[in-house]
Amino acid sequence: MFNSHIRPFVVLLALILIGATTCVALGADASRRGLDLRSVQPRVSTGTADQPFRMAPATARTLQTAAPDRATGLSFDQPLVSTACTPGLPQTVTLKLANRTGAPGLVRLEYVIDDAQGFISGPESVYLGAWDEAAIDVTVVADPALPPGQTISTSVLALGLGISAATDIQSLMALAAWELIATEPDSGRMDNVVAAYNGLAWSITGYGGNANVRVYNPATDAWSTVAGSAPPFGVNYARSGAVYGSKVYMYGDSTTVGFTGLWSYNMATNVWTHETPTGTPAPPAGIWAPAWVADPETGILYMTGGATNPGGGNLSTVYVYNPATNAWLASLPNFTTARDFHSAFIFRRPGDNRKLLCVAGGITSTSVELTSTQCYDFNTGSWNAENADVPAIPITLWGMGYCQVNCGKSQLWMAGGVTNYLATVLNQSYYWQPGAASWTSGGVFPSPAVYRTSAVALDGTIYKLGGSTGGFSPTGTASRIEVCDVFDLIFVDDYGRSKLCINSDTGDYVYHVLTGTGAGEYSGTGVFKAYNYGYYFYNQDGNPWLVYVNHATNINRATGYLKWGAKRINSVLYDRITTDNPDSCD
Structure with a gap:
């Protein structure tokens, strides 16, 4: 589905491995688990900036994980360092080593x-006084061929004669990089x-x-234009919306003639509707730059914040709409700081x-740019205290694109935006995973x-579409990043x-015809129907082809097909044992 030439970037979770007093002690630790350090020589790289990279024993594999004693021992200040780098290009991080x-x-x-996933270099040694600290610049160059999703390890070992030490171990994760896609x-x-x-x-x-x-x-x-699809109110400043089924909902922008109240566009039928919900509507006929968000569990839609006129936010309201019944529900209490051009998310908090x-x-409304969350x-x-559940954004930020993706756990993403009072427009992105202490680049x-x-x-990929490069200068340039396979x-034939x-x-699907007539990928949306011994799945998306699979879960067997009569495509799927299928659709 995606360009095979996507260049991944690396989120570096630096393994700070603090070795034992001597190599003998390390060997003793390894021998307790039946390993011989002298025989452990995978391909690993080490060196300094001014000398060739050289081989070193992969001591990290033989160390048991333990917490460092930062009060009395030898330790790095950060057991976990997170940074981003592009494979093939150097990325330097600074660590602080303390002698206590x-x-x-x-x-x-x-x-x-x-496993030779790249190179890592830094100084060969450092002299530390009795209670001294030293900054160490470590440079990582990841393998340019590193595939998206590959998990590798990197480590820094500090070995001091007569100095006790401990071990911290984390992992190095490779993720896909942003790539350009066709211009809108x-x-x-x-x-x-x-x-x-x-x-x-x-x-x-x-x-x-x-x-x-x-x-x-x-x-x-490739892009295509839907014929006869322009709304009756023309171009506008809607800024955000939320999806339920095949319809996307948005609210009037307070300035465009004819664009007032709640509107929807049906992506399946190409029909615009000026909705007339029951219940009490939002008092303003138009709201400037709110942030909509949909509850994926209930289908309820929430319109947060915004402004009654173009400019900064003067609303802290949350209006609630039920698209299934076409009704406004009771509004939520107001949040603390009014804002517009912000982001909004719904997720479940880890732990409880x-x-x-x-x-x-x-x-x-007073042009204060915000980092706060609530x-x-x-x-x-009720609303919790600001920044109590989600950490503050690393920089003041507004006008960003936002969305969330579920990679087993939710990730909240923001892309682009502006900071420093319109002085700095960004092509940077950030994400936060519930439970994390901070946002990650x-x-x-x-x-x-x-x-x-x-x-x-x-489908696990984030698309950044459009925006302004400055003032009222829209652009069709677009990018995407594959975050996870959802x-x-x-089922594999x-x-x-x-x-x-x-x-x-x-219910999103991709059917891969791998051989014969019509070889290619066919995507859409389908529905499930359960029966006593399993379930059926079939497409219900208006596409000209038929997709069907019957998964008998009692015997772990699946049979299915894709048929498209007009194209004479008749692809068959027979998966006798579904329990041995891959975890990824790649």
């Missing part, structure tokens, strides 16, 4: 990357509403050259599994820096003819 032994000594440093037609748009539906990324509306709905197909890296609705970043606890019916996207942009997650049901990957949460 009460005795001076020379500490030898060794650097290891397992008609110079794109800013303040844009985007959506994911039927295996496609949709650019619904916003401010730009025209108001046509446009669709991006990841399989072909409580559902939270959170806002992050944005700008106020979360509403559905269990208590998600890398730099190659399309131009933008703000008043949007992002959407589709297909959790994978025993004879190599086909493969079917399904997301059990959304």
Whole structure:
């Protein structure tokens, strides 16, 4: 589905391995587990900037994990360092090594990357006084061929005669990098509403050259325009929306004539509707730059913050809409700091599994740029303190695109935006995974820096679409990053003819015809029907082909097909043992 030439970047989780007093002690530790250090010589690289890389024993494999004694021993200040680098290019991180032994000594440093996944270098040794500290610059160059999703290890060993030590171990994770995709037609748009539906990324509306709905197909890296799709109110500044089923909902922007109240666009039927929900509507007929978010469990949609007029945010409201009944529900309590051009997320908190609705970043009516976050606890019916559940964003940020993706755990992503009072428009991204102490850099996207942009997650990939490069200058340049493979049901034909990957949460699928007529990928959305011994899955997306699979879970067997009569495609799938299938759809 994706370009095989995506260049991955690396999120470096530095393994700070502090060795024992001597190599003999290390060998003794290894021998207790039946290993011989002298025989452990995988390909690893170590060296300094001014000498050739040399081989070193992979001592990291033989050490048992333990916590360092930072009060009395030898330790690095950070057992875990997170940074981003591009394979093939050097990335330097600074570590601080402290001697708390009460005795001076020379500490030898060794650097290891397992299985020749790249190079790591730094100083060979450092002299530390009795209570001394030293900064150590470590440079990592990851293998340019490192594939997305590959997990590798790197380590720094501090070996000091007569100095006790401990061991910290973490892992090095390779993730995909941002890549350019095809440019959206008609110079794109800013303040844009985007959506994911039927295996496609949709650019619904916003401010730009025209108001046509446009669709991006990841399989072909191509855009198309939906004929007769412009809304009756024309170009606008909707900024965000939320999806339920095949419809994406948005609210009037307080400035565009005819664009007031709640509107929807049906991606399956190409129909715009000025909705007339029951219940009490939001008092303003238009809201400038709110942040919408959908609850994936209930389908309820939330419109947070915004402004009553163009400018910074003066609303801290949360309006609640039930698309299943077309009704406004009771609003949530207001959050603390009014804001617009912000982001909004819904996820469950690790530990107690409580559902939270959170806002992050944005700008106020007095032009104060925000780093703060705040979360509403559905269990208590109240807002927690700012930054109590989600850490503050590393920089002031507003006008960013935002979305969330589930890679086993939710990840909250933000891309682009502006900081420093409009002085710095960004092409940087950040993400936060619930439970983490801080936000992590998600890398730099190659399309131009933008703000008043949007992002959407589709099948584990995040798409940053459109935005403004400055003022009212929309762009159609776009980027994507493959974060994870979200297909959790994978069926592989025993004879190599086909493969079917399904997301059990959304019903999204990709059917791979691997041989014969019509070889290629066919994506869409389907539904499940359970029976006594398993379930059926079939597509219900309006596509001209038929996809079907019967999974008999009692005997772990699946049979299915893809048929397209007009194209004479008749692909068969027979998976006799479904328990031995791969974990990834790649």
